[in-house]
Amino acid sequence: MMKPNFIEKLLDAVEVEWRTMEDVAVKISSGGTPRTGVSEYYDGEIPWLRTQEVNFGEIWDTGVKITDLGLKNSSAKMIPANCVIVAMYGATVGKVGINKIPLSTNQACANIQLDDKIANYRYVFHYLSSKYEHIKSLGSGSQTNINAQIVKNYPIPIPPLKVQEEIVRILDTFSELTAELTAELTAELTARKKQYTYYRDKLLTFDEGKIVWKMLGEIGEFVRGNGLQKSDFAESGIGCIHYGQIYTYYGNFAYQTKSFVSPTLATKLKKAQKGDLIIATTSENIEDVCKPLVWLGEDEVCVSGETYVFKHNQSPKYLAYYLQTPMFFDYKKQNRTGTKVIRVHGDKLEKFKIPLPSLTEQERIVSILDKIDAVTSSITEGLSREIELRKKQYEHYRNMLLSFPKSEVEA
Structure with a gap:
């Protein structure tokens, strides 16, 4: 496990320049939506991303595909792989993702193509992920939507690329371990619930x-x-x-x-x-x-x-x-x-x-199911708590690694 003195040593005397997202990007764009109801625009081969699919992870596919005709007759446009995508509208506003394939997006996605001579795209992803609550708070309207200008003006600390890469290495490793453990615990939780359901249904089958x-x-x-x-x-x-x-x-x-x-x-x-x-x-x-x-x-x-x-x-x-x-x-x-x-x-x-069955038999069955239910609930609570602790541990170290002295541009 990382220790604070390791982090302090990593960041010791590191020069950090605060810049806006627009300063470190080749291009920041949004997409568009082909007119619905036109069958020729949909069910094609071009991945088309919607904001509900942006959820702090890598994006390898999309639920909806559009055609070349749909792309040409809308504001949708292709973006290269490894852009950092910020959801601007709806329930996922402020959430961040990385497209691992070239794709198009709707107008509710801010697509950030980074200048790799200035910023590591995964560093930017981790940083914006850590600022989710703050980015979301900048929204307005009933759905607290944000806009592309907010994304362009958003401040980000830029240490040297070598430091960015080391921060990414640490956070990616920690994130992978957290994801693996969460998957294992979730599988255990699912197995316990299935086991409980099996015994419940067996006892109640006549x-x-x-x-x-x-x-x-x-x-x-x-x-x-x-x-x-x-x-x-x-x-x-x-x-x-x-x-x-x-x-x-x-x-x-x-x-x-x-x-x-x-x-x-x-x-x-x-x-x-x-x-x-x-x-x-x-x-x-x-x-x-x-x-x-x-x-x-x-x-x-x-x-x-x-x-x-x-x-x-x-x-x-x-x-x-x-x-x-x-x-x-x-x-x-x-x-x-x-x-x-x-x-x-x-x-x-x-x-x-x-x-x-008789009331006596009903109570006997209930006593068994109550015990199984209590054990299952205890395991569920314990595993859920462990999953939450692992996520908080990752967030703790992420925040430590991404904490830099604030500047006027951030304020």
């Missing part, structure tokens, strides 16, 4: 003739949530759960809420009691829709629209685990409505058949 199967509507009642908006949240009061939070905040079970509403509003809202399932019935994808959340808190909790509260007399955790199996996934896939916004209505949920 032969049709050896157990009682009943529709959910036969063992409980679906109560539709109502009225609650995120704008209704209060600092304190009665606990509440908005359907969107079921996807973004909660796991499978909850004992307390993240949000609250006033006691006055609470009187008008539908509520879940301990042991009820709160099922989110609207999502943008089939995987998430109908995610169940078991409410295990002692106090009743208010729920929003786009949810159903399922009141029943079975083991709540058993039901929640079963509603995560491939059997339920196939059912909701067949009974969904909508495309962009996907819903499963209560009358369909009522007809879903579920195997019902």
Whole structure:
């Protein structure tokens, strides 16, 4: 591992000149978009880069290809390999990439072709990557877009090329090691989740003739949530759960809420009691829709629209685990409505058949799955934390290597 004194020695007495990106570039350009709807302009052989494909890495291919005719009849233009590309619009604004093949881009990409006698392109890539938050903050408008002039005027410290190359060597090595470790940890995480899913589905698979199967509507009642908006949240009061939070905040079970509403509003809202399932019935994808959340808190909790509260007399955790199996996934896939916004209505949920062993057997299955779930969650948290630490370690050394005394041009 690098030590600070090594970095200090590397940068000791190094002369650094602060220049703008335009000063160190042969050319900075943006691209264009061939007119959509003209079939002759698309599905060709020319790679055409969009900003959503710029994500702090090397770019070896693009999702969309255009034709020679599309290139000639638009502002799109070819750029050589090893340009540093900065996303200027949209969700990826400020992100940086390097094209490893000649390609064209849309107008939302700032394409920086570096003067290799002044600046190493990978040095510039690492430096601009380290300034992502600052570059993004220079934007304006609802999407905080930046423009080519901001990129051209952006200041960059330029040490001698030999120093740039050594910084690149160190950061590339560190980046590769971080990427390899992250890939290994991610693969381990994926394997653990698959293992958990395998045992869960195995425990919840029953032969049709050896157990009682009943529709959910036969063992409980679906109560539709109502009225609650995120704008209704209060600092304190009665606990509440908005359907969107079921996807973004909660796991499978909850004992307390993240949000609250006033006691006055609470009187008008539908509520879940301990042991009820709160099922989110609207999502943008089939995987998430109908995610169940078991409410295990002692106090009743208010729920929003786009949810159903399922009141029943079975083991709540058993039901929640079963509603995560491939059997339920196939059912909701067949009974969904909508495309962009996907819903499963209560009358369909009522007809879903579920195997019902005795309550004692349900609790036995739950106890096993709870243990597997706890181990999987612990491993997931540990691996995720390790991945994040490795990324922060890389960023720490990158910032140390790229920290130079500031100049007037940077200010």
